[in-house]
Amino acid sequence: MKRTILTICAAGCLFFAKAQFAVDYLAAADRYYNKGDYYSAAVYYEKFLGQDGKKRTMQEFTPYTAQRMAKKPSTKLSSKEEATLRLAESYRLLHYPAKAEPYYQQALLFGKEKYPLVYYYYGTTERALGKYDEAGKSFNSFLEMYKQDDGFATDAKRELLDLDFIQQQLKKDISLYAVSKSVRLNDSGANYAPVWVGNDTLLFTSTRTITPTVGSKHVNRIYQAVYKDDSVGQVTKMDIPQLQDAHQGVISAMPGGKTIFLTRWAIKEGKKTSAIYTSSKSTNGWSSPVALDSMINVPGSSAQQPFVMPDGKHLFYASNRAGGLGGFDIWCATLDDSGKVMSTVNCGSIINSVDDEQAPYYYAPLGALVFATNGKTGMGGFDLFYSKGNIGHWAEPVNFGYPVNSVKDDIYFAAKGSTKDILADAIISSDRASACCLDLFSVRRQIPLKKITGQVVYCGSTTPAVGSAVSIADSATGQVIAVKTVGNDGSYTLTTEDYKPLKLTASLAGYTPDSLQFSVPADEENVYVSNNRGMCVSKTITTTDSMPETGKSSPGSSLEIGRSIVLKNVYFDVDKSDPLPSSYPSLDTLILLLNQYPSIHIEIGGYTDSKASVEHNIKLSQARAAAVVKYLMGKGIAEERLVAKGYGESAPVAPNTNADGTDSPTGRQQNRRTEFKILSK
Numbered sequence: 001m002k003r004t005i006l007t008i009c010a011a012g013c014l015f016f017a018k019a020q021f022a023v024d025y026l027a028a029a030d031r032y033y034n035k036g037d038y039y040s041a042a043v044y045y046e047k048f049l050g051q052d053g054k055k056r057t058m059q060e061f062t063p064y065t066a067q068r069m070a071k072k073p074s075t076k077l078s079s080k081e082e083a084t085l086r087l088a089e090s091y092r093l094l095h096y097p098a099k100a101e102p103y104y105q106q107a108l109l110f111g112k113e114k115y116p117l118v119y120y121y122y123g124t125t126e127r128a129l130g131k132y133d134e135a136g137k138s139f140n141s142f143l144e145m146y147k148q149d150d151g152f153a154t155d156a157k158r159e160l161l162d163l164d165f166i167q168q169q170l171k172k173d174i175s176l177y178a179v180s181k182s183v184r185l186n187d188s189g190a191n192y193a194p195v196w197v198g199n200d201t202l203l204f205t206s207t208r209t210i211t212p213t214v215g216s217k218h219v220n221r222i223y224q225a226v227y228k229d230d231s232v233g234q235v236t237k238m239d240i241p242q243l244q245d246a247h248q249g250v251i252s253a254m255p256g257g258k259t260i261f262l263t264r265w266a267i268k269e270g271k272k273t274s275a276i277y278t279s280s281k282s283t284n285g286w287s288s289p290v291a292l293d294s295m296i297n298v299p300g301s302s303a304q305q306p307f308v309m310p311d312g313k314h315l316f317y318a319s320n321r322a323g324g325l326g327g328f329d330i331w332c333a334t335l336d337d338s339g340k341v342m343s344t345v346n347c348g349s350i351i352n353s354v355d356d357e358q359a360p361y362y363y364a365p366l367g368a369l370v371f372a373t374n375g376k377t378g379m380g381g382f383d384l385f386y387s388k389g390n391i392g393h394w395a396e397p398v399n400f401g402y403p404v405n406s407v408k409d410d411i412y413f414a415a416k417g418s419t420k421d422i423l424a425d426a427i428i429s430s431d432r433a434s435a436c437c438l439d440l441f442s443v444r445r446q447i448p449l450k451k452i453t454g455q456v457v458y459c460g461s462t463t464p465a466v467g468s469a470v471s472i473a474d475s476a477t478g479q480v481i482a483v484k485t486v487g488n489d490g491s492y493t494l495t496t497e498d499y500k501p502l503k504l505t506a507s508l509a510g511y512t513p514d515s516l517q518f519s520v521p522a523d524e525e526n527v528y529v530s531n532n533r534g535m536c537v538s539k540t541i542t543t544t545d546s547m548p549e550t551g552k553s554s555p556g557s558s559l560e561i562g563r564s565i566v567l568k569n570v571y572f573d574v575d576k577s578d579p580l581p582s583s584y585p586s587l588d589t590l591i592l593l594l595n596q597y598p599s600i601h602i603e604i605g606g607y608t609d610s611k612a613s614v615e616h617n618i619k620l621s622q623a624r625a626a627a628v629v630k631y632l633m634g635k636g637i638a639e640e641r642l643v644a645k646g647y648g649e650s651a652p653v654a655p656n657t658n659a660d661g662t663d664s665p666t667g668r669q670q671n672r673r674t675e676f677k678i679l680s681k
Contacts, residue, residue, distance in 0.1 A: 022048055026077050029086070036270025038090040039218075042099075045087040049080070081110045085118065092121060095409065096436040097128040112145055119145070120152055123159060127166075127380045128408050136163050151354070161377045169379060169402035177423075178444045179403050181433055184232035185225055185440045189218070192429035192438040193250040193305075193359070194414040197257045200227045202414075202427070203238065204440060205249025220247040222262065240279055241288040248289075250359075250412075252307045252315075257281075259339050261306035261315065262289060274304040276317060278339065295341050296333060298322070307360045308335075314391060315341065316360035316369070326354035330371055332391055350394045351387060358382070359412045363422050369394060370422075372411035381409040384428065393662055404443055406432035420497055421447050449495040450520055456490045456506040459514075459536035464490025468508040468537060471569075471582040475501045475517060476665035478571050478672055480582045496520065504535065505569050507585030510592065511537035513569050564605065564677040570628070577623035579631060587628065590676065591635045600681040603643040604628045607675070609668035610649045610656040622646025628674060643679065 029044035078086060088103035104122040107115055123138030139156045146153055185191060189207035196202055202225045207218050222238040240262070242248045250263040258281050265274035275297040277289035296303050301321040308315055315333040324331075329352040333344040347369075351357060355375030362369050367390065372382040376397065383405040385397040399405065404423065412429035415422055423445035429438045456468040470492045471483045481502075486492045496502070500520045507513040514535040569586040570579055579587065594600065606621030606628075625644035633639055649656075654667035 022050075023077070026083060029083065030078055033086050033090065034270065036267055038093045042087060042090040042094065045083050045090065048083055049087065081107070081115075085110070085115060088118075088121070092125060094436055095431055097125045097408075098435055100125050101129060112141075116142070116146055117152065120156055123156070124380070127159065127163065130407060132163050132167060136160060139163075155355075158377060159380070162380050165377050165399075166379045166402075166407060169405075172402055174403050176445050176447060177403050178442075180442050182232065182427075182440045182442055185235065187235075190220075190437040191440050193412045194427040194429070194440055195252055195307075196414055196416050197253050199416060201225070201257075202227065202232075203251050203253075205251070207437075219245060220249045222249050222251055238286070240286040250305045254308055254339055255310065255312040260286075261292075261308060263304040263306065264289065264291075265302070265304065272302065274302040276303045276306050292341060295344055302328075304328075305359050307362065309362055310364045312337075312339070316347075316362065318356075318358045318360065325349060325352045327356040327375070328358050330357045330360050330369075345392075347394070348392075350396065356382075361413045363415055365418050366420050366422050368422060370413045371397075372413075373397075379405045379410075380407045382411040384410050384413055386422065404428065406430055408432045409438070411438070421445065449497060452494045452496065452502075452504070452518070452520075454492060454504075454534055456486050456492065456508075456514075456535050456537065459538040464488065465506070465508055465511070465537050466490065468506050468511075469582070469585065470494065470535070471505045471507075471571075472496060472518075473503045473505070473571060473582070475503045475669060477574065478669060479574060480571050480580050483582050505582070506535040506537055507569065507582075508537045509585060509588050512589070513537065513585055515569060561678050561680060564675045567628075567674045567676060570674045572624055575620065577620065577627045579624075579627060584631075587631055588635070591632060591637060594632070594637050594641070597681065601641045601643075601679040603645050603677045603679055604632075605675040605677060606644075606646045607651060607671060607673050608649050609671040610652070611668070614648060617648035618646050620646070621648045624674065 025044045025048040029041050029048055032038075032041035032044060084103055085107045088100045088107055091097070091100035091103070101122075104118060104125055107118045108122065110118070112119065119138050119142035123135045123142065126132075126135035126138060139159050142156050143153065146156070185202075185204065187206060187208035189209070191204060191206045191208070193205040194202055195204070204223055204225070205220050206223050207220050208223075221242060222240055223235055224238050225235045226233045240248070240260075243264075247265045247267075248262060251260050252262075253260045259278060260280075261276055261278050263274050264277055265272055267273075276292050278292060279286050279289045281287075291297055292303075296317065296319075298319070298321040301319060303317055303319040303321070305318045306315055307317070313335050315335055317331055317333065318328045319331050320328045321331075324346055330347040331344055332347055334342045336342055346352065351369065351371065353373060353375030355373065357371050357373045357375065359372045360369060361371070363386070366386075366388065368386040368388045370384060370386045372384050374382050376383070376385065376399070378385075378399050379402065384400045386400065387394040387397040389395050400423075404410065408431045410428060410430045410432070413426060414428075415424070415426040417425045423443055424447075426443040428441050428443055430441055431438050432441075433439060452472065454470075456465045456470060457463055458465050464486070466486065466488055468486045468490070469483055470486060471480055472494045473480045481496050482494045484492045484494050486506075494504075502518045502520065503515060504518050505513055505515040514537055516535065567586055567590060570583040572579060572583075594602070604625045606623075606625035608617040608621050610617075612620075622644065623646070625646050629639075629642045629644045632642060649671070652667075652671045653673070654670040655664055656667050656671060658664045658667075
């Protein structure tokens with residue numbers, strides 16, 4: 001009897017001990033969840049829910065974005081339903097969709113009226129796992145039952161657009177791309193935010209463990225890798241003073257690399273707060289980082305992810321300060337010569353959305369601002385976009401598309417090189433190949449030169465104009481990119497990178513040139529571009545033929561004294577005075593006119609736009625006019641019939657700037673011209 005009683009007591013004690021353990025696990029899980037420590041919360045929620053009796057391990061979480069809690073801390077313990085949902089939320093906030101999915105599946109059974117957001121978050125998890133059809137059904141189910149017109153409804157609608165975009169992108173031919181995870185740069189934990197200092201040193205941020213000591217995990221620090229012959233050398237921690245257990249990284253350097261801007265942040269009570277600091281290097285090493293003033297680090301908000309423009313005069317950064325469009329926005333600050341912030345402005349609605357824009361970067365050869373956003377149609381999570389332009393004047397952002405972006409988070413970008421192809425040699429951060437964390441990936445794209453094809457014929461016929469020369473020039477600058485003589489069938493093929501808009505000109509001695517404006521399509525990977533319009537040349541210089549300069553008026557009655565006529569298709573290299581060979585057909589046409597009317601005397605007038613100083617433009621235009629006169633004299637035109645005159649920028653025929661103060665490439669092109677004027681006949 002005693003043995004039976006003892007057995008019952010032991011069993012009861014064991015039951016109550018297990019129950020107490022369960023309560024302790026749940027209390028610990030709730031406490032960690034309310035503090036925003038989702039890693040620890042997930043461990044204890046799993047212990048409470050009794051998924052298995054084994055010690056559970058998981059990879060480090062991704063530390064690059066602020067986490068937000070839906071509920072305030074509470075002393076009341078969660079129910080089993082709430083614990084299941086919180087476990088799913090913890091894994092989602094740790095960017096661990098494979099772990100989150102089964103718990104969201106369980107939460108779907110708890111009732112959509114009680115937990116309406118479960119369908120939304122379950123859809124984002126399915127999308128991150130590549131289950132696009134299932135994700136679409138979840139988002140549609142959410143929208144059918146969710147009657148509030150708020151950010152969740154808006155985001156669900158955008159997610160449906162994202163799913164369409166994803167499936168279009170995945171059909172894309174990616175044979176031009178090579179995307180690979182960097183074995184030498186990546187280590188355990190997160191590795192992200194690459195930035196080049198010079199051509200051989202890469203700085204980045206990582207949570208890799210330096211030493212196996214308590215508190216060494218999950219701390220973000222700055223590392224550097226020195227490249228040699230395009231290969232990664234040893235990776236070492238930068239010796240920049242860092243507060244104990246504080247996060248530090250996402251760095252950018254002033255020109256010369258002696259002064260850097262960096263981000264410091266902490267997570268308390270589930271809220272991330274960050275600020276931008278600066279540090280300088282001397283013979284004693286890097287100085288202790290000092291926070292920028294309240295012009296950047298506004299009290300009550302966060303600033304992060306600095307990027308210094310190549311000129312050292314502007315600083316891009318992300319902030320959720322007041323005055324933005326919502327969430328984190330991209331801002332731009334003006335710096336003086338010492339790197340001190342003088343002013344700051346929001347980059348505007350072209351760049352920013354009501355959601356988050358982060359990780360700004362500027363690629364100078366293309367003139368493009370690169371950033372990550374979760375507020376525009378993309379492949380899901382954060383996608384990388386680029387916008388061409390300059391500060392205050394940005395074009396509509398373009399999604400880099402697949403395979404630069406993935407269905408998970410793609411954030412932070414760096415490129416080196418001088419080509420206009422921004423993806424020729426780039427590094428990005430992405431968690432596409434990880435269960436939870438960002439890694440560094442190399443992106444290389446080989447874009448063949450674009451081939452522009454067409455045919456030149458004699459006007460009014462289909463007969464090939466054999467011997468014609470076809471040139472292609474940048475319409476904005478007049479710079480000739482390529483010249484090609486047509487084949488026996490009048491056909492031609494010209495190659496170019498990504499100049500647009502372009503001007504094509506077909507010319508043949510004794511014939512009126514034909515020209516047209518032509519744009520290379522926005523699709524950078526489209527190789528062949530056909531000129532369907534075609535071009536033709538027509539015989540010139542009779543009393544009834546058209547003037548080569550205008551293509552409309554008749555010369556016999558139009559050679560009026562004092563009348564100026566633009567010589568079209570006369571080109572010069574930037575800041576040079578000698579006419580390019582592509583100008584000769586037009587100048588030769590003028591020679592034919594002068595030979596036909598031997599009694600006329602003309603002035604060659606040179607004109608510029610308003611760039612550079614007045615004195616420089618007068619000097620340059622005079623030199624160009626003189627060079628044209630020299631060419632005409634070399635072809636037998638008597639010197640006494642010719643006068644060279646440089647007018648500089650004094651007689652524009654179009655505005656050099658638009659009404660809003662922006663530059664007008666079209667107007668400047670019209671003002672950079674060569675004219676001839678009849679002086680006597």
